[in-house]
Amino acid sequence: MLGRLKxxxxxxxxxxxxxxxxxxxxxxxxxxxxxxxxxGSGPELHDLAAEEKLQIPGEPRKxxxxxxxxxxxxxxxxxxxxLAERLGYDIIALNVGTPPPxxxxxxxxxxxxxxxxxxxxxxxxxxxxQAQAAKKGVRCRQMVKFGDLNKAVEELNQEVKRIxxxxxxxxxxxxxxxxxxxxxVFSLRxxxxxxxxxxxxxxxxxxxMTYLRYTIGFGALxxxxxxxxxxxxxxxxxxxxxxxxxxxxxxxxxxxxxxxHGAFASNFWSALGIEASRKATQPRPAARRPxxxxxxxxxxxxxx
Amino acid sequence: xxxxxxxxxxxxSSTSVIFLFLVGFVGGLVSGFIGSGGAFVLTPGMMSLGxxxxxxxxxxMCHKFPKAMVGAYKRYKYGQVDLKLGLVMAGSAILxxxxxxxxxxxxxxxxxxxxxxxxxxxxxxxxxxxVGSYVFRDAMKLKKSGAVDNVVTKLAQKLQxxxxxxxxxxxxANLRISLWFTIPVGxxxxxxxxxxxxxxxxxxxxxxYVVGASGLVSSATELVIAFVMGLGGSIKWATIGMVDIRxxxxxxxxxxxxxxxxxxxxxxxxxxxIKFVMGAIMLIVAVSRGLAIPKxxxxxEVISLSPATNKLLMTVSYISMCIALGIGxxxxxxxxxxxxxxxxxxxxxxxxEATYGPV
Numbered sequence: 001m002l003g004r005l006k007x008x009x010x011x012x013x014x015x016x017x018x019x020x021x022x023x024x025x026x027x028x029x030x031x032x033x034x035x036x037x038x039x040g041s042g043p044e045l046h047d048l049a050a051e052e053k054l055q056i057p058g059e060p061r062k063x064x065x066x067x068x069x070x071x072x073x074x075x076x077x078x079x080x081x082x083l084a085e086r087l088g089y090d091i092i093a094l095n096v097g098t099p100p101p102x103x104x105x106x107x108x109x110x111x112x113x114x115x116x117x118x119x120x121x122x123x124x125x126x127x128x129x130q131a132q133a134a135k136k137g138v139r140c141r142q143m144v145k146f147g148d149l150n151k152a153v154e155e156l157n158q159e160v161k162r163i164x165x166x167x168x169x170x171x172x173x174x175x176x177x178x179x180x181x182x183x184x185v186f187s188l189r190x191x192x193x194x195x196x197x198x199x200x201x202x203x204x205x206x207x208x209m210t211y212l213r214y215t216i217g218f219g220a221l222x223x224x225x226x227x228x229x230x231x232x233x234x235x236x237x238x239x240x241x242x243x244x245x246x247x248x249x250x251x252x253x254x255x256x257x258x259x260x261h262g263a264f265a266s267n268f269w270s271a272l273g274i275e276a277s278r279k280a281t282q283p284r285p286a287a288r289r290p291x292x293x294x295x296x297x298x299x300x301x302x303x304x
Numbered sequence: 305x306x307x308x309x310x311x312x313x314x315x316x317s318s319t320s321v322i323f324l325f326l327v328g329f330v331g332g333l334v335s336g337f338i339g340s341g342g343a344f345v346l347t348p349g350m351m352s353l354g355x356x357x358x359x360x361x362x363x364x365m366c367h368k369f370p371k372a373m374v375g376a377y378k379r380y381k382y383g384q385v386d387l388k389l390g391l392v393m394a395g396s397a398i399l400x401x402x403x404x405x406x407x408x409x410x411x412x413x414x415x416x417x418x419x420x421x422x423x424x425x426x427x428x429x430x431x432x433x434x435v436g437s438y439v440f441r442d443a444m445k446l447k448k449s450g451a452v453d454n455v456v457t458k459l460a461q462k463l464q465x466x467x468x469x470x471x472x473x474x475x476x477a478n479l480r481i482s483l484w485f486t487i488p489v490g491x492x493x494x495x496x497x498x499x500x501x502x503x504x505x506x507x508x509x510x511x512x513y514v515v516g517a518s519g520l521v522s523s524a525t526e527l528v529i530a531f532v533m534g535l536g537g538s539i540k541w542a543t544i545g546m547v548d549i550r551x552x553x554x555x556x557x558x559x560x561x562x563x564x565x566x567x568x569x570x571x572x573x574x575x576x577x578i579k580f581v582m583g584a585i586m587l588i589v590a591v592s593r594g595l596a597i598p599k600x601x602x603x604x605e606v607i608s609l610s611p612a613t614n615k616l617l618m619t620v621s622y623i624s625m626c627i628a629l630g631i632g633x634x635x636x637x638x639x640x641x642x643x644x645x646x647x648x649x650x651x652x653x654x655x656x657e658a659t660y661g662p663v
Binding site: 226229230233236237240241242243244246247248249250251253254255257258261262264265266268269274275276277 | 313366367369370371373374378382535538539542543544545546547548549550552553556557560561564565567568571572643644647
């Protein structure tokens with residue numbers, strides 16, 4: 001009897017996350033919501049999983065991510081998934097579709113297929129979100145609503161419990177959202193021209209080819225310079241050893257050769273793949289930072 | 305001296321071109337790595353090809369400053385050069401060079417060429433044995449202890465703690481010390497440069513043990529000092545028409561390859577390796593110059609040796625100097641090879657782990 005009780009208890013309170021870690025005290029009912037969103041018909045504000053009232057004690061806290069349209073911003077996905085992982089929250093991804101006015105001819109004829117198509121596209125777009133969340137062991141549930149964004153959020157807030165705050169896309173109008181939603185709203189701000197943006201790794205072969213081109217170019221130039229000096233060595237020696245102000249000649253020549261031949265030698269080693277260690281190179285001491293330093297990624301700011 | 309009238313420039317054979325190119329390369333490799341070197345082999349090397357002494361010194365000097373510039377630029381990119389320290393040291397080194405030349409002239413006046421040679425050789429032996437053995441011992445100690453970072457000597461710590469204005473902060477070297485303690489180091493560097501043509505044998509250990517910079521920063525900063533002194537020296541020699549630009553350019557052809565390879569090498573090795581190479585080269589060169597002393601003593605009629613013995617000793621002396629440079633180059637290339645392989649292996653492991661999880 002005691003054994004059975006223990007078994008029942010552990011089955012109820014343990015969920016294995018995709019990364020293999022156990023989460024205690026989380027209800028399992030939410031798992032079903034990870035599946036594709038069912039499509040229904042009916043009222044203008046259309047909750048596709050309205051029948052699921054999540055009012056279980058110990059209900060997980062959630063972050064609401066809203067996208068106007070079917071696609072989510074990639075930065076928004078990154079940010080939210082990381083935040084949810086850190087906080088141990090779940091995510092609700094809400095797509096709000098804005099259909100044409102109800103009275104229009106288009107709506108009367110093609111309203112339903114339009115919405116069906118929207119849900120399909122939104123589900124496909126959310127799959128990426130869910131996959132990314134699943135990698136970090138965060139549960140992500142997608143919902144679709146139609147109509148006014150603020151009303152949709154408000155309605156969802158009533159239906160789903162424990163939505164702690166909302167994250168919106170960078171392009172959302174701050175006033176528009178915050179005026180009517182009774183949730184703390186964070187919107188991502190994306191800086192333009194930030195320092196140290198995402199630099200794509202250059203194709204190694206391309207890099208080597210560039211070095212090779214430079215090696216050949218500077219090598220040819222260097223050879224020309226050497227040939228120029230050594231074919232006229234008698235004249236060169238006469239003028240270069242006249243002393244006095246003519247001292248500028250050997251000194252300048254040595255400098256010019258060091259630039260051209262130095263560039264040749266430098267590219268030559270690089271083309272051979274002999275380059276400085278990436279780890280061992282000591283960074284130069286950082287220059288004094290400007291007071292306001294732009295960050296390389298979008299950050300949330302509270303607009304509640 | 306009026307340049308061309310008195311000096312006969314040699315005809316270049318292909319053997320001498322190859323010889324100069326190779327010595328230039330090896331010398332460049334060593335100086336890119338430890339901040340100086342190569343000059344001590346090049347000047348006698350050129351003289352053995354029949355180049356007149358002043359022309360050999362002038363042409364060598366004229367190749368030294370562009371080489372040092374390229375090396376310094378390369379190592380500056382790796383964040384190893386403390387430009388401020390280099391310029392402060394170079395300023396006092398110029399003073400040292402001027403006084404060093406005066407001392408040389410005085411000795412030449414008093415005891416003639418043989419006396420001057422003996423003075424130079426004695427300076428070589430004393431400085432290189434004392435400093436070289438200290439550097440070498442320190443390198444071995446560091447190797448045994450496995451210390452990765454620079455260990456600041458007690459002397460440097462003491463000097464850094466003395467607040468004698470003007471105090472200067474050196475960013476890259478990561479230290480703060482009074483100007484009055486850097487001046488003697490720079491001065492001695494200049495003195496030695498004027499005497500044996502390789503100021504770095506005092507400059508680099510001085511920066512490491514007296515000022516308290518790391519081996520990496522000291523050797524890189526020495527290139528700045530070498531550039532400033534080399535440029536000044538080259539202008540001086542060129543105004544009296546002593547620079548044979550052909551010799552300069554041939555050496556430069558090799559040394560620009562070497563100096564860049566040496567600079568790359570510093571990023572693949574541990575800090576003590578620079579001290580190790582420097583100590584090893586200094587000790588072998590000291591032996592080499594020690595072998596030359598009997599000849600100068602014979603010239604001064606202090607001892608008597610047969611000309612054949614003297615000749616043999618001089619040959620052995622020169623060969624051992626080449627060996628010093630060769631050994632230095634081999635240690636550098638070996639350490640670099642090991643470093644590059646270790647890095648490649650680590651990178652391969654990293655990418656494997658990224659794909660399959662911890663291996």
